[in-house]
Amino acid sequence: MTSVVNLTDVARKTSSGYPQPYNVAVRGRARAVLGNLFGLDQFGVNVVTLAPGAWSSQRHWHESEDEFVYVLEGEVVLADDAGDHVMNQGMCAGFKAGSGNGHHLKNLSEKPASYLEIGTRLQTDKAHFSDIDMMAIKEGGVFRFLRKDGSGF
Numbered sequence: 001m002t003s004v005v006n007l008t009d010v011a012r013k014t015s016s017g018y019p020q021p022y023n024v025a026v027r028g029r030a031r032a033v034l035g036n037l038f039g040l041d042q043f044g045v046n047v048v049t050l051a052p053g054a055w056s057s058q059r060h061w062h063e064s065e066d067e068f069v070y071v072l073e074g075e076v077v078l079a080d081d082a083g084d085h086v087m088n089q090g091m092c093a094g095f096k097a098g099s100g101n102g103h104h105l106k107n108l109s110e111k112p113a114s115y116l117e118i119g120t121r122l123q124t125d126k127a128h129f130s131d132i133d134m135m136a137i138k139e140g141g142v143f144r145f146l147r148k149d150g151s152g153f
Helices: none
Strands: 028-031 043-050 060-062 069-072 074-081 083-088 094-095 104-106 113-120 125-129 135-137 142-146
Touching: 069 074, 083 094, 113 142
Parallel strands: none
Antiparallel strands: 028 043, 043 113, 060 125, 069 094, 069 113, 074 083, 074 104, 125 135, 135 142
């Protein structure tokens, strides 16, 4: 396993596990999954690039996993329970597990934006989506998306 990688050599993941129509908002999101390259299993590390108009995710919060973002380039808008917050290069935000503060990033600018994303990596978790009829159950490290009443899509 290598100990040094150049970000330009890392493949980007553009797919989403969200069911339709909830996956549409994240089109234009590209994630370089870095933690896996080093065998990290306690926390995830990604560099995410959002094309103009793209969202990082649907607005959500986790019961058991902490999240942290640091803007590397461009401008994003953090939407959370307190409203919208413009974030530029060098700004960061964190979300404590169980806080109930639904959040996501949106690129409302005309240029791509990128940020560092770091979060807990547990085998089990539950994510709640603030604005839509969806929840996610994580078992064995894999999220399954369901409606809030537990039924499938």
